[in-house]
Amino acid sequence: MSFGKGCHLHLIDGSAFIFRAYHALPPLTRKSDGLPIGAVSGFCNMLQRYIDGNSASNDAPTHVAVIFDKGSHTFRNDLYDQYKANRDAMPEELRPQIPLTRRATEAFNIACKELEGFEADDIIATLSCQAREAGGRVTIVSSDKDLMQLVGGGVEMFDAMKNRRIDAEGVEEKFGVGPDRVVDVQALAGDSVDNVPGAPGIGIKTAALLINEFGSLENLLDRAEDIKQPKRRQTLIEKREQIKLSKKLVQLDCDTPLDFTLDDLEVRDPDPETLLRFLAEMEFRTLSKRIADALDAEAPVIPDTNPAGADPIDTAPDWPAIDPEAYEHVSTPAALAAWVERITARGYVAVDTETTSLNEMQARLVGISLAVEPGQACYIPIAHRDGASDDLFSSEALAEGQLPFDDVLAALKPVLENDAILKIGQNMKYDAKIFARHDITVAPFDDTMLMSYALNAGIHGHGMDTLSERYLSHTPIPIKTLLGSGKSAITFDQVPVTEAVKYAAEDADITLRLWQTFKPQLHREKVTTVYETLERPLSPVLARMERNGIKVDRETLSRMSGKFAQKMAQLEDEIHELAGRKFNVGSPKQLGEILFDEMGLEGGKKGKTGAYATGADVLEDLATEHDLPARVLDWRALSKLKSTYTDALQDHIDPDTGRVHTSYVQTGANTGRLASTDPNLQNIPVRSEEGRRIREAFVAEPGNVLVSLDYSQIELRILAHVADLPAMKQAFKEGQDIHAMTASEMFDVPIDEMTPDIRRQAKAINFGVIYGISGFGLARNLRIPRSEAQGFIDRYFERFPGIKTYMDDTVGFAKEHGFVQTLFGRKIHTPEISAKGPRAGFAKRAAINAPIQGTAADIIRRAMVRMPDAIQGQPAKMLLQVHDELIFEVSEDATDKLIETAREVMEGAALPAVKVDVPLIVDAGQGANWAQAH
Template sequence: MPRLVLIDGSSYLFRAFHALPPLTNADGEPTGALFGVVNMLRATLKEAPDYATFVVDASGPTFRNELYPAYKANRPPMPDELRAQVEPMCRIVEALGFTILRVPGVEADDVIGTLALQGAADGIDITISTGDKDFAQLVRVPASGSGRVELVNTMTGSRMDSDEAVMAKFGVRAAQIVDMLALMGDSVDNIPGVPKCGPKTAAKWLAEYGTLDGVIANAGAIKGKIGENLREALPQLPLSRQLATIRTDVALEVAPTGLHLRPRDVDSLRELYARYGFNQALKELDGNGVAGVVEKEPGTARGSGRYTAPVVQDEAPPDPALSAPGEYEAILTRSQLDEWLAKLRAAGEFALDTETDSLDPMRANLVGLSIAVETGRAAYLPLAHDYPGAPAQLDRAAVLAALRPLLEDPAVRKLGQHGKYDLHVLRRHGIDVLGYADDTMLESFVLNSGQRHDMDSLAQRLLGYETIRYEAVAGKGSKQIPFSHVAIDDATRYAAEDADITLRLHRVLAPKLAAEPALERVYRGIEMPLVPVLERIEANGVMVDAEELRRQTADLSRRMLAAQQKATELAGRTFNLDSPKQLCALLFEELKLPALVKTPKGQPSTNEEALEAIADQHELPRVILHYRGLAKLRSTYTEKLPEMVNPHTGRVHTSYHQAGAATGRLASSDPNLQNIPIRTEDGRRIRKAFVAPEGRRLVACDYSQIELRIMAHLSEDDGLLRAFAAGADIHRATAAEVFGRTLEEVTSNERRAAKAINFGLMYGMSAFGLARNLGIGRGEAQDYIATYFSRYPGVRDYMERTRQQAREQGFVETVFGRRLYLDFIHKGNQAQRAGAERAAINAPMQGTAADIIKRAMVDIDGWLAGQGGAALMILQVHDELVFEVDAGFVDTLLREVPARMAAAAELRVPLVVDSGTGMNWDEAH
């Protein structure tokens, strides 16, 4: 049967504009939306339809505006960047051979609706290419002699071709879609509906009463507030239905069979593709590419016109094969399992994902496991689904025994998405996974750390694929069920998709890394080897002294009470120190203190910055800050840590996040050990509660001034290089240079000022910031900075060189080649641009420090593996590693670990490591 493709051009233009990054061509013309639409059209042409047309909205009002003048009144005007792409889009569409249809007085939806029903009646299968849910009202299965009407979302690969498919998506039949839309209303199009009536409520009413007219007739029987809302909305519901109905009777000058594709205008296409930088399309046009295969195009960030965009920053709808729905099966018999085991062994590489009953990997029990060896096909192994009526499943112990040879074979490559979690789960079930070779989260992170790296976002961005969300199969909120209660058919769709999408993502990301050798070295040499190391550190955990924490909680509580009493005395009345509203009234209305910091809504702020700004004008803000500091320590650490002790291990297990910070630094959570405020005595006391078991000690090894040493290496400043080579106190040496003293003459205040300058300049601190930090005048601070740069001219040159590199390339690099892309480096907003420049200066130092300690951790982990458990690496905090060590092994570790840490990078200055030991973490400093 012939097929007609009706392309909803208006919908795709807007969706591509918002879905794709802000690309421009070499001349600075915006191309992002244009790029998305063109790739969609190329994919359509690859399918070779018999007829096709590109339908867009005509300018001017439509009949809906006459019915309801407020129709679409809420829509903002088209952005200038998008408007600029409409005309070139139309030129390319016509050059590709499509007829463009726009009919005054109606919308593109009505033109498409009319052609769809006309064509279906003439025996033509209709594909409506759109992402607009309203078109579901047109879905038709073929009757005798007529054609099918189906919806295809080219951006996600989803297809809707039957009443069952519409019901699965929306909970109503295709014939009920208009009534559903009328009940829900539409805030975007400004269609009035029933307030607070969402899709579930609308579907429930229509299931009970059949049609909108049925709902209206029974409005008096619907109870509660939603019933009141319905009855108040009754007068406008017929209008809402009329506005939501797609017309199918528009007078058109062309019939469906008149919409043949014309021959391509190759010369025009070549000119347009070249102008807008669509290189793959250009290759395809000239016979050097594969027709219809959609690949990444080069581009530039909007507004710059100066540098090649980041590798992952200019994604396009991919090869349709990677966007299509997958085929998944549940493995319920031993013969199925054996067949899949043979596939896994023969492939030598497979994607893996686990399903469990907990987000905490140290407590999670395995419910099922999914595997994939080829894109588009995957399987789910249910192992512990225990809902009433669940089918018989293979024995978990037997399955794991069958999988063990593969999972523990380093020659068989395993792929995952955030696979560290899966390694934990399998280790808890007795399997030590070897050969974990690729992680799509980390591939994405290394390519561009500024992107989102969760599977849902990656699938949308790289594959144009909308994944099944966990809530869709397990529910959400108080009604969420454990995964073991999810029906196996639903669990298979969700879980097998995870393995399949992981494999698809790897097929897209791996070539991108291979095209960037420096980034691939970061990925292969630093990030991937670190995954099992972090898994072991997390599994090792650390002991905490719960009794010591309880004592600290009691002491903090007493001091918080004293601070409350002091605050009450200063205020002359009682008030709630935890209430921003009461604080605002007291500080700014009663005490008349200046509101120097405002909230985004322009109200006086009472955050830490705001209170610090007025702490010199009244004693009360300082007391409130003191109270808050105590409260935070109590709630975050002394009260919480004892509750976080794992009942099976008796230890606290933090989680480390490799993709947590754009610079590459590790982040930690549950608990977050990076933020213990060690500059205060109370913060340092927290570390006393991290203890060694009997017969063991804690050893802390910390890089000394590593970022300053990296600054010396990068800047090649002679003064800094000499100071570090001589082993001098760098802050004292800086003070001697800035203040014209000998090292012996430098005072403690001068050293403090020099320290502020050294670290402040690394973070882009201005004279104003330095003045506030040191409590001196801005002019004096500016003189300090000027003197510093005169003594260390290499630092000044490095900073300017780095800013220039950032402006030209759009990114900066660490010593090892890790990149940080700077999206705001060309922004017109001065504050955003200045922030990007500060990041450009600091990121190479902070990122290199992160790379160095990661390299050290991998090396040390390999050495510890041969020590028979005499020492465990248990914590990484910023530039520090903490070990739990047999008392008799401490000396060996103190010889070996600092040397390995110092050898983790070859810089122009030596890396120095400070070490200490004790019964608790505080003593080890």
């Protein structure tokens, strides 16, 4: 077929694929000889995923090519010798992989094109132009902004990572001008990554403004004299030649001399033999298996030629494909007994429960699935309802093919509680809570979600779908296909048993395979201790706390809601009065229009989306001159308290227990902290007087009190330890006011002459350091000039020289290893640490903060794990954790003892593994409600 109308050309930016693959994956090596192969592996996976994604679409390409750069010297270097001169050299491990990715492309039978002396971008430009002229469509698979000038007239881009198309509108969003003027804007703004000079002092925003005003770069340069701003005018006149050069550098070449035509790029099916031979040579076991399946060919045998001691990679064992049709539906006592026997003989089993709700307090158990080896899984339905009948009265009837509920639990209880049988789950906390309600204690257990968290925090999420896709190359049956979504969604007990078997047993099968995948990795990555001391034992502790819940007094909340509603209505009237018309106070968009368009206040700044910013900081500035923003701030404060707390919290009171049962997500925060959801009890107000009163609704049962114990300044203490700051350590040892001490050091003010304001500034700096301080951030926080903030930071580094060393060392470690570590060995991966552009700054600060925040998180985890045994026998229950605080409910005559015990556990939690150089101090409080206890 000759390329023309109706044809669709896909152009893949090969270099972008390679770099993404390289940075996204750990450094894999080929098993037989240690050849670095991670990028090739990622590249092949991305290519395969891309092909899969397209074959399913009805907009599949008719022509496709992967385009590579070739040679480091291009015509742009002749124009400007500094072009791309500030690029880092290619990493050593990546270099040998480049030719392999070309071979991979050819093995997939996809056209692979490059041209000496030209960048891939120019080839892509030329082909796009040719395709457009021929009347066809083009999709450029890349998110590189340098290619955005090509968009339009049937040419679009596709960001394969974000799975997002970029059309002319998307380009305009990014550059503020249409694709046809992108080059002009780039010429003015320059590009630090490619080292295109542009016009100094002009960025994308200003450039877009100028181009939109003058229509084109040429017109702008010709009429530069007309520009009002003196600085800008001068720059444009003086740097005229530099700007024109920049345009030449960013302008892609549509006339590269290609030695092939569009017709040569026609989509071709891969030759299974060629492709599989290549994959076998690379020793990609999982991928070759998957591709062999897809091509209906035999997977190649890859000999295990691992020389002694070398780390195995990609050890996809010889597993059968995941096949939902092959699972067993257990419906007879004999079949159940047979499974119990197999499990007992095997010594481990993957377990998963199906229930009617995600809320474990209300969920009813519907069925249980089990797996003993890959491909061998079953589902035992026990409470599916009979959906066949529409009869109103029989809708409660049970479906056919199910064993009696109690019989099944009675048969499984000895298995689930058997010390000699390991139970394997994905997020076992959920299943354990369900079983606990039927008086079954699941132990011992392993949890694949927690294993993944110990191994991969910072790299990817830990949900089963993510893990299955990533490690098993398999997309599990989406629950939506069974339950539907939205209003018409059904519960699992209404799912037909035959469908449930496929879904449920698949989950158990996947869980088992993940366990076998992760098990050897824990050891290899040296995170077994983290998993075994900080993750696995915490899960049952959290389950217990969640089941305990905390009593919340509905009356108190309801009364407060009423009061808030009244005050809000009053404020709303006043606001409308001041605005001169009615509008939705809760709409930032409408508020922005009122403030900046209608009332004409100064300082309106539009964000990326074109909306005015109306955040608290903006309104606070405006509040000094006008009443309206001040009223809006008051209204917002009340609105937040009412909607998020006094109203919403009432809906979370469990009708059976009268208590609120939060859910802790153990793998939610990369640093090791917990997250609390449904409801979030880790952000109950405390900073404002009005908000703090909400804590009065959190109460103890009659005869009991709430006790709160919290670590004092734990993160600063850890900082003093890890950064080795003698002055700060000394201050903590002497029990001094640490912020006052810092202020004294920094500003040479004696402690006894300290003013609250100086102390406040020092406190902000102390926190700033923990967050990976920047002059900009500190300036904004303290509302002082940036230069002054920078002065503070310089001085801090001078007075506490350990800080700078710590920061540099931490970032250096992250760059070398791709992760940072807590004092207890928890790894937090930092894949973006070597990124270019603004993301680098983000990653750096996160890397600096993670060991501090993470070590604090580890310490309280250790305390929590030890707590149940320590307080065993005392009339006390642990209810909540708020990062550095634990909340207990205790019989009122036993509080002193509880405080003594819990404090001892918390203060000694780092020991014996780590001896922190400063004492860890725990403050305690108690009272009838949380407000008093805190």
